[in-house]
Amino acid sequence: MNRSIRLARRAGAKRVTAVLASAALAAFAVGSSVAAGTAAGAAPAASRSAAARASYGFNAPDALAVDGHDLWVANRAGNSVTELSTANGGFIRRISGGRYRFSTPTAILGDGKHIFVANRAGSVTELNASNGSWVRTISGKAYHLSAPSALKLDGAHLFVVDSAGGLTELNTSNGSLVRTIRGARYGFDDPIAIALAGADLFVVNHAGNSVTEVNAGTGAWVRTISGRNFGLDQPAGIAFDGADLWVTDPPTNSVTEINPAAGSFVQVLNSSVYGFGSPTVATSAGQRVYVASPPGHSPMVTAFGAGSGHFYWYMCNTNGPYHFNNPSALVVSGGDVWVANAGSTEFVTQYGMAPQNSLTEMNAISGDLIRTFS
Numbered sequence: 001m002n003r004s005i006r007l008a009r010r011a012g013a014k015r016v017t018a019v020l021a022s023a024a025l026a027a028f029a030v031g032s033s034v035a036a037g038t039a040a041g042a043a044p045a046a047s048r049s050a051a052a053r054a055s056y057g058f059n060a061p062d063a064l065a066v067d068g069h070d071l072w073v074a075n076r077a078g079n080s081v082t083e084l085s086t087a088n089g090g091f092i093r094r095i096s097g098g099r100y101r102f103s104t105p106t107a108i109l110g111d112g113k114h115i116f117v118a119n120r121a122g123s124v125t126e127l128n129a130s131n132g133s134w135v136r137t138i139s140g141k142a143y144h145l146s147a148p149s150a151l152k153l154d155g156a157h158l159f160v161v162d163s164a165g166g167l168t169e170l171n172t173s174n175g176s177l178v179r180t181i182r183g184a185r186y187g188f189d190d191p192i193a194i195a196l197a198g199a200d201l202f203v204v205n206h207a208g209n210s211v212t213e214v215n216a217g218t219g220a221w222v223r224t225i226s227g228r229n230f231g232l233d234q235p236a237g238i239a240f241d242g243a244d245l246w247v248t249d250p251p252t253n254s255v256t257e258i259n260p261a262a263g264s265f266v267q268v269l270n271s272s273v274y275g276f277g278s279p280t281v282a283t284s285a286g287q288r289v290y291v292a293s294p295p296g297h298s299p300m301v302t303a304f305g306a307g308s309g310h311f312y313w314y315m316c317n318t319n320g321p322y323h324f325n326n327p328s329a330l331v332v333s334g335g336d337v338w339v340a341n342a343g344s345t346e347f348v349t350q351y352g353m354a355p356q357n358s359l360t361e362m363n364a365i366s367g368d369l370i371r372t373f374s
Contacts, residue, residue, distance in 0.1 A: 056373060057082050057094040058357040061340040064331040067110030067129050071331070071338060073359065074105040074117055081105065081117060083132060086333045089361065089373055093132050100125050101137045109151040109158075111172055116158055118148035124160060126175060136175050143168050144180045152194045152201060154216045159201060161194050167203065169219065179219050186212050187224040195238040195245060197260040202245055204235045211235065211247060213263060223263050231256050231268045239282035239289055241306035246289050250278035255291060257309060267309060274302050275314035285332035285364065288312065292327040292339065299324040301339060303367060313367040323372045325356035336370060337362045 059078030064071065070092060073082040080096035096102060103121035110116070114135060115127040123139035139145060146164035153159075157178060160168040166182035182188070189208030194201060200222055203212045210226035226232060235256075237248040244266060245258040254270035270276070277293040277300070284290070284306060291302045300316035301324070317324050328342035339360040358374035 055091045055094065056084070057096075058359070058374065060328075060342045060357065061359065062106050062328045062342050063108045064329040064338055064340050065108040065110050065115065066331050066333040066338075067112060067115060070129075071333065071359075072108050072110065072115055073340060074108040076104055076106055076120075076342065079103060079105065081108065081115070081127070081132075084373070086336070086338075089359075089371060095127065095132045099134050100127075101139075106149060107151045109153055111153055111158075114172065116151055116153075116172075118151050118160060120147055120149070122146055122148070124148060124151075124158075124170070124175075138170065138175045142180075143170075143177055144182065149192045150194045152196050154196055154201075157216070159194065159216070161191050161203060163190055163192055165189070165191065167191075167194075167201070167214065167219075181214060181219045185221050186214065187226075188212060192236065193238045195240040197240045197245060200260065202238060202240075202260065204238050204247060206234055206236060209233060209235065211238070211245075211258070213260075225258060225263050229265050230258070231270075236280040237282040237291075239284040241284040241287075241289055243307055246282055246284070246291075248279040248282050248291060250280060253277055253279065253293075255279060255282070255289075269304065269309050271311075273311050274304065275300050275316070276302065281328065281330050283330040283332060283337075288364065290330050290332070290337055290364075292330055294326045294328065299327055301327065301330070301337065301362065301367070303337075303364075315362065315367045315369075320369045321372065322360050322362075322369055323356050323358050323374065324360060325358070327360075332364055335364050337364045 060076040061073045062076035063074040071086050079102040082094050083092040103119040105117045106120045107118035115129050117125040122145050125137050126135040148160050149163040150161035156172050158170045158172050165188040168180050169178040190206040191203045192206045193204040201214045201216050209232045212224050213222040233249045233251045235247045239246045245260050247256045253276040256268050257266035279291045279293045282291045287306045298316045300314050302314040303312040325341045326344040327339045329340040331338050341356040341358045343356045360372050361370040
């Protein structure tokens with residue numbers, strides 16, 4: 001099951017549907033008198049032949065990574081990876097096959113030389129970024145990779161979050177095991193997302209309603225961030241904006257800001273103006289933070305100011321052919337935000353939405369649609 005759908009189900013009755021209803025009416029930009037996403041020049045879906053569209057091979061795209069000038073897409077249901085150009089969306093290659101051993105890929109990341117793919121079934125596949133060739137597949141009892149869910153790079157080291165309860169640290173040059181980080185002290189409880197802030201890693205514990213801080217250099221526990229004042233309720237995603245951390249909380253339709261240096265609470269964004277509806281994934285670039293709210297009849301992407309939380313815009317399907325359908329990943333490249341739409345048949349009957357298996361490219365400043373790929 002797609003992670004966003006799984007999180008939406010867990011939120012259950014706690015979800016606030018009023019926010020989604022208001023979001024369906026209009027998405028607007030601050031200081032603008034017209035609906036956002038409808039500016040002149042907004043491009044329709046990319047015009048491609050049926051054969052060319054099929055070449056992308058999107059099949060429940062669940063994770064995104066940018067490496068140089070290319071965008072890499074992990075197709076969870078297709079057990080494949082798609083590479084395309086960020087400059088024009090041109091198809092470069094689709095990677096699959098027995099040697100790669102893709103098995104429900106759920107996270108993807110690049111270091112400029114190699115691409116690392118986390119397979120939910122219990123392994124990490126390494127690719128050559130220049131040609132997509134297979135380098136190695138990392139698995140085995142010593143690695144404690146039961147169900148990898150997220151990846152983070154810190155120099156020559158790759159940290160793999162395992163949702164079964166721990167971190168695995170790998171040497172990126174040869175795939176060797178550096179250490180496994182586990183134990184009751186860390187408080188890992190269904191960890192599903194990770195961010196790096198300074199010298200420390202911050203791991204989101206979905207079931208534990210907390211964030212665990214670990215020193216990236218030593219693997220030592222620093223602190224566990226939790227408590228009622230943080231408003232962490234089944235947290236799902238995390239982003240670091242260069243100063244503070246932002247943690248998404250689906251059941252409360254909110255995002256919590258945390259000072260990583262002190263592990264202290266800053267603020268909770270939960271006003272309906274943000275349009276949050278069970279927000280899950282988050283990313284940050286420059287002076288902005290971007291959050292996707294995936295489930296329901298009006299999935300959307302919200303942009304707000306780093307540090308301040310100042311609202312800029314939210315965009316949803318009622319304001320343009322964004323083709324959002326269960327957005328499952330976000331990544332920023334240059335001046336654009338790319339959104340992976342994993343799609344879901346679970347909302348087809350209720351909302352009349354068809355699965356998209358697509359990508360949406362947006363202007364990172366205005367939120368205007370650039371193009372969609374499917």
